[in-house]
Amino acid sequence: xxxxxxxxxxxxxxxxxxxxxxxxxxxxxxxxxxxxxxxxxxxxxxxxxxxxxxxxxxxxxxxxxxxxxxxxxxxxxxxxxxxxxxxxxxxxxxxxxxxxxxxxxxxxxxxxxxxxxxxxxxxxxxxxxxxxxxxxxxxxxxxxxxxxxxxxxxxxxxxxxxxxxxxxxxxxxxxxxxxxxxxxxxxxxxxxxxxxxxxxxxxxxxxxxxxxxxxxxxxxxxxxxxxxxxxxxxxxxxxxxxxxxxxxxxxxxxxxxxxxxxxxxxxxxxxxxxxxxxxxxxxxxxxxxxxxxxxxxxxxxxxxxxxxxxxxxxxxxxxxxxxxxxxxxxxxxxxxxxxxxxxxxxxxxxxxxxxxxxxxxxxxxxxxxxxxx
Numbered sequence: 001x002x003x004x005x006x007x008x009x010x011x012x013x014x015x016x017x018x019x020x021x022x023x024x025x026x027x028x029x030x031x032x033x034x035x036x037x038x039x040x041x042x043x044x045x046x047x048x049x050x051x052x053x054x055x056x057x058x059x060x061x062x063x064x065x066x067x068x069x070x071x072x073x074x075x076x077x078x079x080x081x082x083x084x085x086x087x088x089x090x091x092x093x094x095x096x097x098x099x100x101x102x103x104x105x106x107x108x109x110x111x112x113x114x115x116x117x118x119x120x121x122x123x124x125x126x127x128x129x130x131x132x133x134x135x136x137x138x139x140x141x142x143x144x145x146x147x148x149x150x151x152x153x154x155x156x157x158x159x160x161x162x163x164x165x166x167x168x169x170x171x172x173x174x175x176x177x178x179x180x181x182x183x184x185x186x187x188x189x190x191x192x193x194x195x196x197x198x199x200x201x202x203x204x205x206x207x208x209x210x211x212x213x214x215x216x217x218x219x220x221x222x223x224x225x226x227x228x229x230x231x232x233x234x235x236x237x238x239x240x241x242x243x244x245x246x247x248x249x250x251x252x253x254x255x256x257x258x259x260x261x262x263x264x265x266x267x268x269x270x271x272x273x274x275x276x277x278x279x280x281x282x283x284x285x286x287x288x289x290x291x292x293x294x295x296x297x298x299x300x301x302x303x304x305x306x307x308x309x310x311x312x313x314x315x316x317x318x319x320x321x322x323x324x325x326x327x328x329x330x331x332x333x334x335x336x337x338x339x340x341x342x343x344x345x346x347x348x349x350x351x352x353x354x355x356x357x358x359x360x361x362x363x364x365x366x367x368x369x370x371x372x373x
Contacts, residue, residue, distance in 0.1 A: 023063065026135045026142055033057040033132075034144040036120065037198040038231055038248055042239060045069055045131035049232035049243040051161045051181040052199045054083075054120040055132055061139035064107040066119060066132065070097045071238035073128035078175045079236070081130040082123040084182070087115050094122075096177055097130055112138075116145060123176035124161040125232040125243060126202050150195035150373060151253070153295070154186040155224065156261040158203035159306055162187070164347025165356065172347040174203070183353050185306070186259070188360035193373055198253050200228060207262050208276075208283045209269035218269055224262060225287045229294065250294040257371060258295050259363070261336075263304045263311040270311065277314050284318035285325070292328060299370060305336035306351055306359050334366045 026032065028046045030039075037053035039046050048054060066085055073079045074097060085093035085106055093104045107115055119132055135142055154160050162184035164174065172178075181187050181199065190197035202224060204211040210222025227233040229250075232243035263280065270276035284302075291300060302319055304312045312335045319333055336359050339345070344352035351359070367373060 023136050023138055024140075026137065028055055028057075028132045028135055030144075032142050032144060034147065035252075036118070036196075038200070038253070040231055040246060042131065042241070045133045047129065047131045047231075047238060047243075048121045049125040049129040049234060050121075050199055051124045051201055052120060052187060052197060054118065056116065056118045056145045057135075057142045058114060058116050058145060059135075059137055059139040059142045060112050060114045061107065061137045062109050062112050064115070064117065064135065064137040064139070065103050066093075066106050066117075067101060067103040067134040067136065068097055069101050069131040069133045069238075070099060071129045071234075071236045073236040074098055074100055076128075078177075079127040080176055081121060081128045082176050082179060083130065084120045084122055086118040086120070089116075097128075101133060103136075120182065122162070122181055123179045124181075124201065124203060125234045127176050127234070128236045129232075129234050129238050129243060131238060148194055148196045150193055150371075151197070151255045151257070152190055152193070152195050153198045153253070153255040153258045153298070154201065154261070155228070155258065155291070156186065156199070156201040157205050157224070157265055158201075159264065159351060160184060160186045160199060160201035160261055161203055162356070163203050164350045165353055167347045168344050168352050169347065170345035170349045174348060178347055183356060185351075185356040185359040185363060188356060189259075189363050189367070192360060192364045193367060198255065200224070200232070202227070202233060204265055205262075206264070206266035206269075207287060208280050209266050211265040212268045215269055215271055219265075222265070225283075225290060228287075228290060255295060255298050257301060257367065258291055258298045259301045259303060260291070261303045261306075263315060264307045267308055267311050272310065277311065280311060281314040281318045281321070284315065285321045288318065288322045288331070289326070292326070298330075300331040301334060301366070301370060302331070303334045303336055303363070306339055306355065307349075309335055309338055332370055334363065336362060
């Protein structure tokens with residue numbers, strides 16, 4: 001396999017009999033593209049699961065196509081992957097992956113030009129995953145863009161996923177077609193700080209309970225800590241595999257900063273009940289130990305509040321308890337402003353794009369203060 005990949009990377013441009021330049025089919029790997037978030041080489045493709053995952057690379061070419069592969073959710077309209085492809089910062093593809101394999105024309109020019117291509121999975125992993133199958137181009141090779149000087153990992157729920165961000169009608173329900181991580185506060189923050197990012201987020205998930213609706217009992221099948229050390233989670237499968245079956249290698253991405261935004265769904269269970277809130281506090285403290293074990297040198301910033309701040313005091317209590325127990329002071333808190341009706345709502349009363357922008361602005365200021373960025 002290594003020999004085959006090397007040959008694909010090193011292919012020279014060969015004119016065809018009629019004088020046209022031959023096209024090269026290149027398999028994307030961590031050697032020729034920069035991974036965005038948690039990605040995995042699976043057979044002959046780069047597997048994308050979590051929100052915001054993707055790849056970025058440069059090429060000098062006159063033509064470039066990207067072939068994407070879908071998973072078992074391609075037949076489910078409400079759950080299909082939504083993806084975007086950008087060239088030199090301009091979005092040229094925004095599409096729902098509705099076929100097992102689909103090829104997109106990304107670039108054409110009369111003479112070779114140097115371009116930067118970014119492929120981004122806009123929707124979350126719980127509903128569907130996808131893979132970058134091939135890059136077809138007349139370039140001699142493609143090259144990963146450089147790593148940025150700053151790096152952040154975001155851990156969260158639907159807010160971090162950009163749930164409903166492209167459908168600002170509060171009464172509408174979830175569909176991956178209106179989910180857009182690039183319109184969420186986390187992606188906006190990474191862009192504003194010129195930082196690489198990784199996102200681990202699932203709609204409806206929490207620390208001790210997922211979203212309950214009624215609040216009568218815990219939703220223990222929707223806990224983010226269960227999947228934090230995995231590639232991700234999905235109800236769909238790709239080539240017979242699910243991301244929860246893959247242990248994540250934390251050496252592959254070492255963030256300077258980890259931002260946690262969990263508690264909105266827990267609040268649907270805890271309400272104002274002191275015992276339930278203490279359960280959240282205690283398990284939050286334990287989750288901080290897991291985050292620290294896997295990110296020994298990162299600063300941790302614990303946040304809450306965009307869709308309600310009732311549990312924020314327990315976030316602070318969890319951080320204080322963690323610091324007292326471990327002696328670790330490389331950790332801080334931030335309370336977001338609760339979304340305002342004047343700023344509108346997205347689907348299922350989620351944050352509007354304006355709310356996400358305001359949250360990002362507040363988070364950027366706190367990070368600059370905390371990290372000296």
